[in-house]
Amino acid sequence: MTSRRQFIKISAYGAGAMAMGAGVFGAVKHLSAPAAENLVVDTSRIPTYCEVCFWKCAGWVYKNEQGKIWKITGNDEDLNCNGRLCPRGTGGVGMYYDDDRLQTPLLRVGERGAQTFKPVSWDEAFAYISEKMKQIAKEHGPECIALFTHGSGGTYFGDLLKAFGSPNITAPSYAQCRGPREVGFIATFGEEVGSPENTDIRDTKCLVLIGSHIGENMHNGQVQEMSDAIDKGAAIITVDPRFSTAASKSKYWLPIKPATDNALLLAWIHEIIYKEYYDKKYVEKYCFGFEQLKGHVRNFTPEWAYGITTIAPDIIRETAKEMANASPAVIIHPGRHVTWYGDDTQRSRAIAILNALLGSWGRRGGFFRPEKVSIPSFPHPPFPEPSRSWRNAFPNKYKLADLALASGICEATIPSTARDCTFKGWIVNGTNLIETLPDQKQTLTAIQSLDLLVVIDTMPMEITGWADVVLPECTYLERYDSIRTGPNRKPQVALRMPASEPLYDTKPAAWMAKELSKHLGLEDYFNWTTIEEMLDWQLKQIGSSLEEMKRIGVKTFERPADDLYFSDNEEVEFFTPTGKIELYSTSFEAEGFDPMPIYTPHEEPPQGFYRLIYGRGPAHTFSRTANNPNLTDIMDENLLWVNLKVAKLWGLASGQPVWLKNQDGIVSEFPIKVRVTERIRWDSVYMVHGFGHADKRLRRSYGKGTSDTKLITRVHIDPIMGGTGMRGNFVTFLTEKPAETEVAL
């Protein structure tokens, strides 16, 4: 496959000008992607795994003849993507070519948040940071520094922080995302769902989506498997107040009244138990607390649920039957972003219980047993034992949380006499906390109380505007990172290596952490000279090498045992207190929580207000892609979905800009265009999260659409694990531009 031959063939068949275009006509100036001439392909490819979301698909980066990055495609061997990236991964080149990228280290010169910075050298930046860190450690203890991370570089900064003496490492993907699900499933099955989810969608006969909007939520493997399932004739049941793309592929769409899912789930449990649809053998063999559960749900009839959910009883019955018919090849999908109403762990429990009753956990077409390779860390001295952690700030609370709470650390940064632990320093890597944590006022108050805020990012996102020091990371296409290993049907590892030298004065997080360690006297913990040396060492421990991985990108290992699903009559030990699947949760009971899920009514929108719900647009990942030229080309603003009747009532037309005001009087900073549609209930409005950026340095996304986060001022904390329920907010429309003063936070 030589490029020359290809070139000649192309011209011979008349597509020549694509190959020669700019050469003949002069390069087109405004192209920010590689220009038209570059179809003459340099076939060398560089392995990577995607960083545009956290599914981490493995792929190949191709370069053109000028040696510039051309395109990214999936790696055929990779189980996360099967050779096909999602639109965001395909558009990943835009991250590299985005000319609004951060270019040099920055040091704040004016007040915090005033966005006045001066470029400094890396040495100056590290000297500043290490001085401050040492000072905080001396005055308050090293535990008063926390790391917020949502990205690969977190590994290295995590090691640095642990070496420094702080265990406080947190990610928004827990208390703002999947935390309640994991706690609910751990309580039930003794195991988390994890990422990628162990849902066997490929072989399912019935897929029940409770809000999960797969197809808009582009977590790649799931989208692919849902499509496979459609091919095989699986019945999909979608429960969503909005006619999502998934709903349009479904046999049943249940347009539930938001915040009432628990009632539906309890009615399904009722129906499945009292109609004896459940998998008797499975329940008897593996489950604990069936009789209690049966008693508990006696009165939760479909008629009872109808009054709450607006879903007709016969539909509830039909769908329950549909699931039962498919059992055990049925998945009541656990969802992923599940921090909705504050009782989310209980909703996840109800979902887990349904799956248990139908015998789908550990069964083909239900949930498989994932397997992953564990990679030893490069030898280093043992980390010091910290004396305190974020948990000290929440005595007797959130004990079931298995990871640190980003929102909790944020709260514990605001000085309070009630706590003995107040955070003084934040290192923020790859998470745009301003738009990510609900209750912006709390986030900003916390930030204003810090002695040190370091932000490692690739883009001038809102969070970087509040930093003391901004460390510009090069994009994932310009760096090595730790070996990807994640649970899947077969254990696999994947390599990311640079396809290009870093543009500007940007560096990989691994390099930054190592350099910073020298300033802090912690260089022993980074006992490698180059990252290649470290990766090679790690790879050799698992029977590969850097040289091999550069060639193949993804390596698949055999499962240690042939146990993807439970075998017939297999004795299974579940990691719960009873060693069984707990329909009745003894761990919840021990902590004083309801051992079985209940339905609690939630506040409803006041007159003239609508519930603000949000979700994903297929071509974007939150803020991460908001300024990506390839992806803004597909979608450059979010729209406000408004039901036809509501629009008539308010005289709203599609395309009309409106401002939104929430129940606490908070007004959106930017207008959002209305989309009048029947695809949403009349009691809610919907928008895609991740728009309405307020940082002017983001030239493509500044002021495009509006931010849901700003309007999420009321947060419903899940008492069990501290998740931040974000869908209990209500908005009304302002058709006139609000006064400047109204918009201020």
Added chain:
Amino acid sequence: MRYAMAVDTKKCVGCSDCVVACQTENNVPIGYCREWVVEVMSGTYPQLEIEIRSERCNHCENSPCVRCCPTGASHYSNGGIVLVKPDKCIGCGACIASCPYDARYPHPGGYVDKCTFCIHRILDGMQPACVAVCPTKCMYFGDLDDPASDVSVILKKRKYKTLIPEAGTKPHLYFLI
């Protein structure tokens, strides 16, 4: 040989991955596109239906764009693929006006550009970039004259339609319904 493509409107989720992949594969400048995705919703709440179509040039067998091109820049190539020779194209726009599907666009380089069915990939034994990337695997490509090709097989199995058949263009882009 008659190359054709079929897109399954029942599986397509409208993610636009095909559009992004086409853009990077073919260096389509930002702000332009060779393909696009249409979502049509019909019905009344709660009985709603959506058809999603990933659209591009239909590589019409009887294509008005080739007919009206004054220079022969627009022409039929291998397997009926309709292509534009940029160094013959004068940028008169006649073909753009003549295409009932609005499948062509004026490339900022002056010539007119459109979907090529990724002929450079086909000739190398690969699938077109959009087909190869689609996460739902809802696109099928191949030779209509080869009964074993992906596209022939799926067209035998499923009901399908073409767009504006009454325009008489004989499109080679099929939509499975």
Added chain:
Amino acid sequence: MNEELIVSGRSNPFIDPSLNIWHWQIPLYLFLGGLAAGILFFASLYTILGREEQCPTAVRKAPLVVPVLLVLGLFALFLDLKHKPYFWQLYTTIKLQSPMSWGAWVLMAVTPLSFIWAALNIKEIFPSWDWKFSWLINFEKICRKNILPLSWMIIVLSVILGVYTGILFSAFNARPLWNTSILGPLFLTSGLSTGAAAILLISKSSAERKLFAKIDVLLICIELFLIVHMFMGFLASTQVQIDAAELFLGGPYTAPFWVFVVALGLVVPLILEILELKKIHVPAVVPAILVLFGGIMLRFIIAFAGQSSRWLY
């Protein structure tokens, strides 16, 4: 409710939301081409009929502007081309199915002939003109001797040119508004009518003016008939053509079309010319200018409205 969206954010201003590939250049080119065809038609017609002396303006004076019109028209076409350095590719093939192609070739033939015609009559304006070179003088002589064959050539080409201005549009079945065979005759008639109006505008002889006023009245009537016929055709056709007609019957182009083209460009000059023929004096320039204005508007409106008419699917 039905909702149709392009969800991949297709943001090409030339195509979406409505096709807008042709701006002012093409309609201007078509107007100038039609006008030139009209003038040439009458010049050659009255030469063939041997009535040069009764129609001095039509045969001798008016054609002097034709080369200018054609050059301007070609220049407008050139401006429309987005790939200008490749202009010459037009003349590397003849593609009979492409109106653009044969239009280019017709112009290629008409333009030199119009120069010759103008040259033969240049002394009308510059009585002291001298061709200086003997071979040019000889060439003039040969042309004068063969004036009848020349006229026949021009009359045929001018009709083709006039029809072509309409066929260019009607060949596009992608644009339902354009896709009617009436556009050819309509644009030809309009071209002839604007040609007659131009002659009216310049002519000083009252007999000639009367003749061309009569001709114009006839042409305007034919045009009105064709327009009515066109709409009847649309309304009796498929939904897309009904939708296309709707652009003029309540849609965005209603006012411009009925006011500028039909009322000001056809009906008012028609009335004025009839009055003139009835010897009620109206300044002759008024109807002539209105007809020319109507001719321009017709091209612009049909060009723009046509581009926004499309198949729905």
